[in-house]
Amino acid sequence: MSVTHQLSPVAKLEQKTVHDLIVKGKRLDERNALDYRPLTIMLGTIEKANGSAQVYLGKTKVLAGVKIQTGTPFPDTPDEGILTVNAEFVPMASPDFEAGPPGEDSIELARVVDRGIRESKAIDLKKLCVQPGKKVFVVFVDIYVLDHDGNLIDAAGMAALGALISSKMQEFEVKNDELVFKDKIMPLPIRDYPVPITSVKINGSIVLDPCLEEEQVTSCRLTVTTGKDDRICAMQKGGLGVFTPDEVKQIVSTAISKSRDLRQRILSKVN
Amino acid sequence: MGKEQKVPLLDKNGLRVDGRRLDELRPLKLEVGILDKADGSAYIEHGKNKILAAVYGPREAHPKHIALADRAVVRCRYHMAPFSTDERKSPAPSRRELELSKVIRESLEPAIMSEYFPRATIDIIIEVLQADAGTRCAGITAASLALADAGIPMRELVAACAAGKVEGKVVLDLSDIEDKQGDADLPVAFMPKSNVIGLLQMDGSLTEEEFKQALDLATDACRRIYDMQREALKQKYHVVKDEAEKEEVAEVKV
Numbered sequence: 001m002s003v004t005h006q007l008s009p010v011a012k013l014e015q016k017t018v019h020d021l022i023v024k025g026k027r028l029d030e031r032n033a034l035d036y037r038p039l040t041i042m043l044g045t046i047e048k049a050n051g052s053a054q055v056y057l058g059k060t061k062v063l064a065g066v067k068i069q070t071g072t073p074f075p076d077t078p079d080e081g082i083l084t085v086n087a088e089f090v091p092m093a094s095p096d097f098e099a100g101p102p103g104e105d106s107i108e109l110a111r112v113v114d115r116g117i118r119e120s121k122a123i124d125l126k127k128l129c130v131q132p133g134k135k136v137f138v139v140f141v142d143i144y145v146l147d148h149d150g151n152l153i154d155a156a157g158m159a160a161l162g163a164l165i166s167s168k169m170q171e172f173e174v175k176n177d178e179l180v181f182k183d184k185i186m187p188l189p190i191r192d193y194p195v196p197i198t199s200v201k202i203n204g205s206i207v208l209d210p211c212l213e214e215e216q217v218t219s220c221r222l223t224v225t226t227g228k229d230d231r232i233c234a235m236q237k238g239g240l241g242v243f244t245p246d247e248v249k250q251i252v253s254t255a256i257s258k259s260r261d262l263r264q265r266i267l268s269k270v271n
Numbered sequence: 272m273g274k275e276q277k278v279p280l281l282d283k284n285g286l287r288v289d290g291r292r293l294d295e296l297r298p299l300k301l302e303v304g305i306l307d308k309a310d311g312s313a314y315i316e317h318g319k320n321k322i323l324a325a326v327y328g329p330r331e332a333h334p335k336h337i338a339l340a341d342r343a344v345v346r347c348r349y350h351m352a353p354f355s356t357d358e359r360k361s362p363a364p365s366r367r368e369l370e371l372s373k374v375i376r377e378s379l380e381p382a383i384m385s386e387y388f389p390r391a392t393i394d395i396i397i398e399v400l401q402a403d404a405g406t407r408c409a410g411i412t413a414a415s416l417a418l419a420d421a422g423i424p425m426r427e428l429v430a431a432c433a434a435g436k437v438e439g440k441v442v443l444d445l446s447d448i449e450d451k452q453g454d455a456d457l458p459v460a461f462m463p464k465s466n467v468i469g470l471l472q473m474d475g476s477l478t479e480e481e482f483k484q485a486l487d488l489a490t491d492a493c494r495r496i497y498d499m500q501r502e503a504l505k506q507k508y509h510v511v512k513d514e515a516e517k518e519e520v521a522e523v524k525v
Binding site for chain 2 (some may be wrong): 003004006104107110111118119120122168213215220222230231232233234235236237238239240241242243244245248252
């Protein structure tokens with residue numbers, strides 16, 4: 001069962017401060033409403049993974065790793081590789097995270113990131129087929145939240161994208177129904193670069209990229225994921241509040257223009 | 272199982288596989304108060320979707336530690352029956368069902384006046400008996416009627432409907448095959464009088480212009496569904512009234 005969250009006592013105390021600032025058009029860290037926090041991306045930090053990326057979004061830290069292994073294809077897509085996205089809220093990242101099976105928040109985060117990558121058709125899964133119906137490559141994207149200071153979805157989405165574009169695998173061919181690896185290394189076949197942008201509504205105002213103190217007192221959030229040609233490929237509303245249709249349309253426009261800028265910055269990391 | 276054959280989703284007259292226009296809803300049937308033990312219940316048939324929703328509460332929070340001092344806790348479970356889909360679905364809750372339970376709860380909570388019932392829980396149970404695309408929306412439409420049937424004070428009824436894109440055209444209320452082969456799906460839950468959106472998800476590929484068009488189409492359909500919800504609620508009490516009148520007549524005869 002999905003149960004209403006309890007607001008932490010600290011968040012309740014900070015609520016008024018955050019709300020009062022928002023009314024004046026200000027924020028806790030002196031950003032403007034539509035400013036993003038400083039973003040740092042490091043690619044390939046984990047050598048044993050096929051690809052990896054560490055993202056710092058303000059004080060939020062997320063690490064994503066890609067492992068590519070063989071597996072059996074799904075019956076309805078026998079000639080396509082498989083993408084699976086999983087998110088781990090590591091207990092070190094926040095006093096609110098507990099060890100154990102994934103909660104609904106980490107499942108939601110993983111599924112929103114998954115939808116962005118899947119629906120933008122970012123990975124050319126047809127090129128990851130070894131033997132139709134029998135053997136394909138499985139791309140495992142594992143997202144590790146290391147420090148939670150708000151807006152985990154965007155940080156995780158960009159870490160996953162960074163890990164995918166930095167992914168390398170051995171070239172392969174099929175000889176006598178056997179998978180044979182060649183000596184050459186090739187990049188993962190990537191066609192699009194989906195970037196999620198999250199806006200939240202605090203005390204009636206729309207702001208981008210909330211930090212944790214802001215996130216805890218938001219009424220609702222909307223994540224819009226767009227690909228390289230400005231097409232929207234995934235969206236997710238969360239939280240107990242509501243948006244008017246006009247607010248939604250405004251958030252979508254902002255997200256489209258913001259994602260262009262961030263996509264450029266992630267791509268500049270690839271040589 | 273093999274690969275399903277692709278069929279054209281629009282015919283030469285611009286009509287859809289099931290003969291609907293682009294902005295036409297599938298047939299919708301709503302019934303209120305059909306379970307005996309639940310405090311509120313509703314049944315929806317939307318296309319081939321057959322979904323039951325039940326509400327228990329407000330009742331004392333159990334276990335006690337989940338209770339909130341200033342409002343009721345809302346709990347929601349969306350679940351699909353093992354026989355509801357083409358291939359048997361494992362009865363264990365999937366990641367999809369866990370995510371949908373969360374977004375459905377977040378779409379209904381804004382409508383519930385939970386501040387009237389501190390330390391209580393309101394439990395919403397949605398069981399998909401047969402799935403035919405758009406189950407989360409149909410589930411929300413039914414659950415909001417079940418809440419009203421339970422007598423829980425609400426700001427407004429929540430209506431939900433999906434829009435999407437097939438063969439380059441923005442269409443309303445995707446059917447199963449349109450959902451599988453179409454280009455985009457946009458489920459929306461909407462409260463028409465307050466003009467606010469409580470659930471919004473999207474997957475597929477839409478330009479900004481197409482998105483705006485699809486959102487308008489979906490919210491407009493929610494207005495129509497809202498009227499049907501009101502009618503269904505009234506219907507329940509019409510029946511009660513009619514029966515009461517009959518009994519009165521009978522008593523007079525004796």
